[in-house]
Amino acid sequence: MDTGRGKRKINGMDVLEALKDILLIVTLCCFAIAVIATVKSEVDKKRNRDETDELRRRVAAVQVQDDVQDNVKVVTVPVTGDSNETTAADEEEEIIPDPVILDEYKELYDENPDLAGWIRIDDTRIDYPVMQTFGENEWYYLDKSFSKTRNSNGSLFADPSCTIGTGSVKYDYRDGTRPSTNIIIFGHRMNNGDMFGGLGKYLKKDYGMAHNIIYFDSLYEHREYELLAVFRSKIFYKDEDVFKYYQFTAASTKAEFEESYNSIKEQAVYDTGVEAQWGDEFITLSTCDHYTANGRLVVVAKRTDNKK
Numbered sequence: 001m002d003t004g005r006g007k008r009k010i011n012g013m014d015v016l017e018a019l020k021d022i023l024l025i026v027t028l029c030c031f032a033i034a035v036i037a038t039v040k041s042e043v044d045k046k047r048n049r050d051e052t053d054e055l056r057r058r059v060a061a062v063q064v065q066d067d068v069q070d071n072v073k074v075v076t077v078p079v080t081g082d083s084n085e086t087t088a089a090d091e092e093e094e095i096i097p098d099p100v101i102l103d104e105y106k107e108l109y110d111e112n113p114d115l116a117g118w119i120r121i122d123d124t125r126i127d128y129p130v131m132q133t134f135g136e137n138e139w140y141y142l143d144k145s146f147s148k149t150r151n152s153n154g155s156l157f158a159d160p161s162c163t164i165g166t167g168s169v170k171y172d173y174r175d176g177t178r179p180s181t182n183i184i185i186f187g188h189r190m191n192n193g194d195m196f197g198g199l200g201k202y203l204k205k206d207y208g209m210a211h212n213i214i215y216f217d218s219l220y221e222h223r224e225y226e227l228l229a230v231f232r233s234k235i236f237y238k239d240e241d242v243f244k245y246y247q248f249t250a251a252s253t254k255a256e257f258e259e260s261y262n263s264i265k266e267q268a269v270y271d272t273g274v275e276a277q278w279g280d281e282f283i284t285l286s287t288c289d290h291y292t293a294n295g296r297l298v299v300v301a302k303r304t305d306n307k308k
Helices: 012-070 089-091 103-111 198-205 205-210 254-267
Strands: 116-118 127-131 156-158 181-185 214-219 224-234 281-290 293-303
Touching: 012 127, 012 293, 103 116, 116 156, 116 254, 127 293, 198 205, 198 224, 205 224, 224 254, 224 281
Parallel strands: 127 156, 181 281
Antiparallel strands: 116 127, 116 214, 156 181, 214 224, 224 293, 281 293
16 A cells, blocks of 8 residues: 555655756856845945045035135235334244144035045046044944945045144144154055055056155145055064054154164065155055955055155
8 A cells, every 4th residue: 555645756856856946046046146246336336436526526626716716916015014013022923823624625524524634646546535433433434435325445544543633744733733654544446446446556667656646635734745665465463573564653763663664665566766764754555455365555655745
């Protein structure tokens, strides 16, 4: 007697067909996920570009307005007294003003006080706001745009241990705070060239020397840096006794400065002809580099507008 009456007997062919169906479903699911991820990535890129273009437009508009005002000559005529007349107090007293945010960044800073500055390199896509946050939120802009909207492009952001500085070199920063020896700025290396996607071109000397000037504004002054070195590095284990570029933000002694500076020059992939000495300031651009696990591509430049 067939005690399995009413039940279908599963043979080898049935199992094989079932596995094929499962495999097809899994494949279709993976394909759908990949398509969704690709679409989301493209949408993020478009949103990021549109937002950044609008920020650039607003900054440029204020800069043009300021340039026009600077070209207007104002002549002051004294009402009474001798205009050449000075007192001992006038000659001895130097008035140090309070730091004032540059006009082109005032409105943006009011919208988002995480704004720390703006970086630009001519003839490249690098023309972005630089953000900075601290404490538990120090990596906040790794996946956020200026508007704090989640975005896979993220934003360029400064290491929280760096002091961007307030005031200006004009007053030797007596009107604010002096910047760190080295300001480190991080950014994604996007495949379409956005953010720090174009930094890989600096591995070729011809390109590096043709794009050797980096403009980085704090909120309070315009700054200029000249390419010092380009090198590859990585994120090391804490106990590894090697130069960790991402820990070099301040040098309190000449020996400490020279140790870090020499390490940078030794790792450089080519000689830029630029030298540095104790007292110089650097800016470091850091992005991922898949030449090795946890690899990083590093571009270092020396400040040139602070020489008196």
